[in-house]
Amino acid sequence: xxxxxxxxxxxxxxxxxxxxxxxxxxxxxxxxxxxxxxxxxxxxxxxxxxxxxxxxxxxxxxxxxxxxxxxxxxxxxxxxxxxxxxxxxxxxxxxxxxxxxxxxxxxxxxxxxxxxxxxxxxxxxxxxxxxxxxxxxxxxxxxxxxxxxxxxxxxxxxxxxxxxxxxxxxxxxxxxxxxxxxxxxxxxxxxxxxxxxxxxxxxxxxxxxxxxxxxxxxxxxxxxxxxxxxxxxxxxxxxxxxxxxxxxxxxxxxxxxxxxxxxxxxxxxxxxxxxxxxxxxxxxxxxxxxxxxxxxxxxxxxxxxxxxxxxxxxxxxxxxxxxxxxxxxxxxxxxxx
Amino acid sequence: xxxxxxxxxxxxxxxxxxxxxxxxxxxxxxxxxxxxxxxxxxxxxxxxxxxxxxxxxxxxxxxxxxxxxxxxxxxxxxxxxxxxxxxxxxxxxxxxxxxxxxxxxxxxxxxxxxxxxxxxxxxxxxxxxxxxxxxxxxxxxxxxxxxxxxxxxxxxxxxxxxxxxxxxxxxxxxxxxxxxxxxxxxxxxxxxxxxxxxxxxxxxxxxxxxxxxxxxxxxxxxxxxxxxxxxxxxxxxxxxxxxxxxxxxxxxxxxxxxxxxxxxxxxxxxxxxxxxxxxxxxxxxxxxxxxxxxxxxxxxxxxxxxxxxxxxxxxxxxxxxxxxxxxxxxxxxxxxxxxxxxxxxxxxxxxxxxxxxxxxxxxxxxxxxxxxxxxxxxxxxxxxxxxxxxxxxxxxxxxxxxxxxxxxxxxxxxxx
Numbered sequence: 001x002x003x004x005x006x007x008x009x010x011x012x013x014x015x016x017x018x019x020x021x022x023x024x025x026x027x028x029x030x031x032x033x034x035x036x037x038x039x040x041x042x043x044x045x046x047x048x049x050x051x052x053x054x055x056x057x058x059x060x061x062x063x064x065x066x067x068x069x070x071x072x073x074x075x076x077x078x079x080x081x082x083x084x085x086x087x088x089x090x091x092x093x094x095x096x097x098x099x100x101x102x103x104x105x106x107x108x109x110x111x112x113x114x115x116x117x118x119x120x121x122x123x124x125x126x127x128x129x130x131x132x133x134x135x136x137x138x139x140x141x142x143x144x145x146x147x148x149x150x151x152x153x154x155x156x157x158x159x160x161x162x163x164x165x166x167x168x169x170x171x172x173x174x175x176x177x178x179x180x181x182x183x184x185x186x187x188x189x190x191x192x193x194x195x196x197x198x199x200x201x202x203x204x205x206x207x208x209x210x211x212x213x214x215x216x217x218x219x220x221x222x223x224x225x226x227x228x229x230x231x232x233x234x235x236x237x238x239x240x241x242x243x244x245x246x247x248x249x250x251x252x253x254x255x256x257x258x259x260x261x262x263x264x265x266x267x268x269x270x271x272x273x274x275x276x277x278x279x280x281x282x283x284x285x286x287x288x289x290x291x292x293x294x295x296x297x298x299x300x301x302x303x304x305x306x307x308x309x310x311x312x313x314x315x316x317x318x319x320x321x322x323x324x325x326x327x328x329x330x331x332x333x334x335x336x337x
Numbered sequence: 338x339x340x341x342x343x344x345x346x347x348x349x350x351x352x353x354x355x356x357x358x359x360x361x362x363x364x365x366x367x368x369x370x371x372x373x374x375x376x377x378x379x380x381x382x383x384x385x386x387x388x389x390x391x392x393x394x395x396x397x398x399x400x401x402x403x404x405x406x407x408x409x410x411x412x413x414x415x416x417x418x419x420x421x422x423x424x425x426x427x428x429x430x431x432x433x434x435x436x437x438x439x440x441x442x443x444x445x446x447x448x449x450x451x452x453x454x455x456x457x458x459x460x461x462x463x464x465x466x467x468x469x470x471x472x473x474x475x476x477x478x479x480x481x482x483x484x485x486x487x488x489x490x491x492x493x494x495x496x497x498x499x500x501x502x503x504x505x506x507x508x509x510x511x512x513x514x515x516x517x518x519x520x521x522x523x524x525x526x527x528x529x530x531x532x533x534x535x536x537x538x539x540x541x542x543x544x545x546x547x548x549x550x551x552x553x554x555x556x557x558x559x560x561x562x563x564x565x566x567x568x569x570x571x572x573x574x575x576x577x578x579x580x581x582x583x584x585x586x587x588x589x590x591x592x593x594x595x596x597x598x599x600x601x602x603x604x605x606x607x608x609x610x611x612x613x614x615x616x617x618x619x620x621x622x623x624x625x626x627x628x629x630x631x632x633x634x635x636x637x638x639x640x641x642x643x644x645x646x647x648x649x650x651x652x653x654x655x656x657x658x659x660x661x662x663x664x665x666x667x668x669x670x671x672x673x674x675x676x677x678x679x680x681x682x683x684x685x686x687x688x689x690x691x692x693x694x695x696x697x698x699x700x701x702x703x704x705x706x707x708x709x710x711x712x713x714x715x716x717x718x719x720x721x722x723x724x725x726x727x728x729x730x731x732x733x734x735x736x737x738x739x740x741x742x743x744x745x746x747x748x749x750x751x752x753x
Contacts, residue, residue, distance in 0.1 A: 066532055102738070166738055
């Protein structure tokens with residue numbers, strides 16, 4: 001057991017899986033010698049050699065396409081897309097190929113590929129280093145979509161993803177790499193070494209895909225969140241003195257609907273929060289599911305607090321980011337509604 | 338003061354949009370297709386430096402001459418028995434196509450794609466591979482299955498999406514999959530398989546295996562970015578892969594000049610990547626086999642990828658949904674200067690004294706009987722709109738290894 005950053009936890013997961021299984025290979029842009037622009041793969045090439053961890057050409061379609069071919073051969077590639085904002089050239093390979101290979105070949109070929117990519121803003125990355133494209137993947141049958149919110153889960157979920165027999169999109173909220181972030185950008189940064197979820201067990205363990213977790217028990221309303229927004233939710237509830245139940249979804253596809261229904265049925269109120277744009281975002285799916293399954297328990301409309309429907313701006317980052325003030329307002333309105 | 342001159346100095350710009358030499362109503366014209374004499378192109382050693390054989394991307398390697406003789410340095414690799422087997426495979430594929438084309442017209446399936454004129458490419462290439470090697474085919478390489486003795490009944494059951502369809506009715510007709518026969522699941526999206534083949538080959542090298550991959554693409558879809566990604570990856574990692582381009586002149590209605598642009602040939606695309614590139618007569622069974630053998634040996638010796646352009650002609654329609662008379666002269670296929678692969682191999686075998694017209698006719702009849710029998714058997718398991726078919730329940734299976742709760746709920750909702 002030791003305190004780790006999310007970067008170290010992710011690296012640890014890959015290290016353990018490369019150690020345990022010769023078929024696990026890791027590659028991507030700047031991933032080999034240098035160890036990745038966020039250093040998630042640092043040391044892996046030195047430890048496992050150039051044929052297990054290597055640099056790829058700047059071609060996301062190439063990276064994912066090659067990984068699919070490797071998986072068809074029998075490897076378990078865990079590839080890095082440098083930023084989720086760069087994944088679009090690989091979208092066809094992900095949607096038409098990785099996601100459907102098992103189905104279309106009736107299991108003749110399968111695709112156990114993990115595609116890791118940093119998501120979200122909060123680092124002044126502008127419109128090409130800040131996006132949260134999770135809904136573009138949750139709309140695709142055949143994929144699994146995972147968003148960890150802390151080092152403990154990141155390691156356990158990534159090990160589960162690498163062991164999973166199907167393709168997994170593994171979205172890493174980059175603002176959480178070095179510490180939890182509650183949206184108060186003007187306050188000092190808390191490192192993971194000072195947070196209990198920075199406590200990462202040694203060795204192999206998994207956090208199962210498809211299972212949400214309650215971060216806070218509460219009675220007045222339910223906040224559905226994932227990634228960075230888990231901490232924004234905690235801050236907003238505390239600041240508004242609202243006894244909120246906060247659910248960290250962890251896996252968006254397949255979704256732990258049971259935990260959601262159980263919570264909203266109890267509280268009768270639900271606020272959905274994500275950093276991605278509003279229209280057709282994953283919050284729409286969550287809101288629809290909540291009304292389908294909890295309609296007669298609801299005391300107020302389901303609220304959505306999200307990024308605005310604009311590209312992610314640079315200078316206006318904190319006007320765009322759905323921080324604790326905006327979320328706090330929605331919590332109060334939902335309680336009064 | 339700038340010395341760039343005035344922007345209007347050279348007159349207005351204009352956009353160049355290439356056009357094929359002839360359109361419907363015109364006389365077919367292939368005078369622009371430069372064809373080398375059979376036997377004229379040298380055969381380099383398989384470990385030749387790619388820099389020293391750049392010219393082979395611009396010529397056409399041919400073995401069978403106009404008199405049906407096998408000549409030159411690429412000849413002499415196949416025995417009489419192997420050649421007769423090759424002829425049978427091509428005839429079988431052609432007959433299979435003809436029957437399935439009719440079955441589609443009879444409403445027994447929704448769609449079909451035939452190989453007319455291109456049979457030599459996949460049938461001969463298959464014979465250059467070894468067990469365990471993997472093809473990543475397009476929709477026009479069923480010869481890879483036929484020449485590997487994949488059961489025809491299974492192919493037909495897939496085409497009919499019936500109760501014995503190995504793919505459970507999930508795929509468009511002819512999008513076969515057979516790991517056992519080294520035939521990767523056909524996507525239907527273009528070019529995606531090309532980079533997957535490179536990845537598969539890289540995996541074989543990572544595992545220090547001895548298997549190789551073969552990638553397949555048509556002239557039109559070389560324009561996709563996946564093609565270029567494939568060449569970069571294959572070149573960078575020296576992947577044990579044969580990169581095949583079947584240039585059949587037409588991408589549905591679009592002539593090959595639209596994808597090729599200013600490049601002399603499709604094979605020449607490999608040169609900028611340092612990948613040796615060969616151009617071959619795709620209607621010459623012996624030449625296709627010889628070139629495939631050269632490239633597969635190169636891959637197996639860990640010398641890296643080879644790009645091969647097969648110059649051929651799509652004599653039939655693109656698919657059962659296409660009518661080529663709308664965009665090219667009806668007689669164009671008759672004018673194709675590289676002839677018909679079946680007739681050419683037949684004449685060669687007759688010239689060798691191991692085949693006769695009578696035997697050919699007899700073989701044709703036997704093959705038709707075999708295909709008709711297979712068709713009868715396949716149809717006993719149903720056709721698209723009649724008889725046995727995959728269950729609606731199957732629709733929900735196999736999306737994931739384990740069915741997640743939301744699909745379970747939806748299956749319940751569907752009442753199946």
